[in-house]
Amino acid sequence: MAEINLSLIVFTLLIGLCTGTFIFYGLWQFSGIPSEETSPKSSHRVMLLLLIFLGVALLASATHLGKTFRFLNAFRNPGSMIAQEGIWSIALGVILLIAFFLTFKGQKVPKVLYAVGGLVSCGLLLVCSLVYVRALGFPAWSNGVTIVYYFGSAALLGVAVVYALSVQHAEKAAGKMMASVALTAVFVQIVVTLAFALHLQFGVMYVNLPSTVVLDILRWGIGLLAPAIIAYLAWLGKIKGKSAAWSFLTCVIVGEVFSRLIFFMQGVHL
Amino acid sequence: MSAKQYGMLIDTTRCVGCQTCVVSCKINYQVPEEAYWSSVETIGSEVMYQPTGKYPHPVLAFRPRLCNHCTDPVCVKNCPTGAMHKDENGIVSVSQEVCIGCQYCVWVCPYNAPKLDTVQNVMSKCTFCQGRTTKGEKPYCVESCPAEARIFGLISDPHSEISRLISAKHAQPLLPHFGTVPSVYYV
Numbered sequence: 001m002a003e004i005n006l007s008l009i010v011f012t013l014l015i016g017l018c019t020g021t022f023i024f025y026g027l028w029q030f031s032g033i034p035s036e037e038t039s040p041k042s043s044h045r046v047m048l049l050l051l052i053f054l055g056v057a058l059l060a061s062a063t064h065l066g067k068t069f070r071f072l073n074a075f076r077n078p079g080s081m082i083a084q085e086g087i088w089s090i091a092l093g094v095i096l097l098i099a100f101f102l103t104f105k106g107q108k109v110p111k112v113l114y115a116v117g118g119l120v121s122c123g124l125l126l127v128c129s130l131v132y133v134r135a136l137g138f139p140a141w142s143n144g145v146t147i148v149y150y151f152g153s154a155a156l157l158g159v160a161v162v163y164a165l166s167v168q169h170a171e172k173a174a175g176k177m178m179a180s181v182a183l184t185a186v187f188v189q190i191v192v193t194l195a196f197a198l199h200l201q202f203g204v205m206y207v208n209l210p211s212t213v214v215l216d217i218l219r220w221g222i223g224l225l226a227p228a229i230i231a232y233l234a235w236l237g238k239i240k241g242k243s244a245a246w247s248f249l250t251c252v253i254v255g256e257v258f259s260r261l262i263f264f265m266q267g268v269h270l
Numbered sequence: 271m272s273a274k275q276y277g278m279l280i281d282t283t284r285c286v287g288c289q290t291c292v293v294s295c296k297i298n299y300q301v302p303e304e305a306y307w308s309s310v311e312t313i314g315s316e317v318m319y320q321p322t323g324k325y326p327h328p329v330l331a332f333r334p335r336l337c338n339h340c341t342d343p344v345c346v347k348n349c350p351t352g353a354m355h356k357d358e359n360g361i362v363s364v365s366q367e368v369c370i371g372c373q374y375c376v377w378v379c380p381y382n383a384p385k386l387d388t389v390q391n392v393m394s395k396c397t398f399c400q401g402r403t404t405k406g407e408k409p410y411c412v413e414s415c416p417a418e419a420r421i422f423g424l425i426s427d428p429h430s431e432i433s434r435l436i437s438a439k440h441a442q443p444l445l446p447h448f449g450t451v452p453s454v455y456y457v
Contacts, residue, residue, distance in 0.1 A: 066371015066393075067391055070351075073369075076350065076351050077351065080350040131374070135377035136380045137376060137377050137378060270380050270445070
């Protein structure tokens, strides 16, 4: 079994949070629902939060190296997906910094910056997933499903954060719409999780994968079913917006941690 | 492909699973702690020395494993630092002074060949005994094998002994479908 590396769990979780939130926060701004009053204030805090997420993610990534202080060597072969992770992370960091300074000066983040940042976020997610797809030694990871797994996870995390942010600023139009978006994101993640489970069951050859039943139950219960129920009840109006959004976010984050634990446990080398 | 490509032919019908190759490699290169550049596995079983098949036809056969010094090595392609490289003689080597110890070479290698040097915190691996082979000597694992199960030589030379034996014995590389074009062949 591959080593359950805490720094890689932190890295993948925070990259998912950062990219997913940027993409869906951008879409949220495009939707026109956030008011002129709350938008710049909220954007400033969000960009700061995302910068922190990205910074901690990169630090976590560097700590898993045998020679941490040689990390600059990791850019010598741009054809490697590890180097690509660094390059795309820096690009996203630059975009987040520009957005942060614009909002610091009280200006709105231009939509074009959200669009470029969204594309860079997708690029970063793609190269992060390709790190695992190219890992021929680990049949559980070396498959196209891993790409979908990465995007599905980031989408769910991003929607969960934006859901919490939208109710925080008491956007009147937000509650019901965001509950339906959250429900859709959970549904997509359920399909992705099933696809990954089918791949593990029928697509992995040459290795015996460990059983992860307990973690699977926790992942499904806390990370998928509970958020689905919360979002559904919020959509029906049976739970108040704030409690729904924050409990949804908590469940999703805990569920995605379990999901990563399962993912790394399936890393059995040929 | 390098102009020169060293390779190895391993006859699993001769291998007795004594692990002398493993020990000679470990001792001569002082491979640290739990790392082994060379290993032996029991064919068809995850448990060493566990026979497979049923009475009256049990099978107990062994397959020595080492770096396959692939012609198209994925470890070289995917190493972010360029520390993993292919020498002119086709041997895949790691420059430890450049390596960052990310272990991604282990992830991408279907043969699980690169090993973490837990003392230096960088990668280490089988060198095909480059220091010896450039002087015309055999690698330690070949030299020490009591069953003479291993043959080393230039597989890029179609007239070499190893090339002739690979062809005559219909030797096959391990996991060829990954497309790395391994230089270690098995009978």
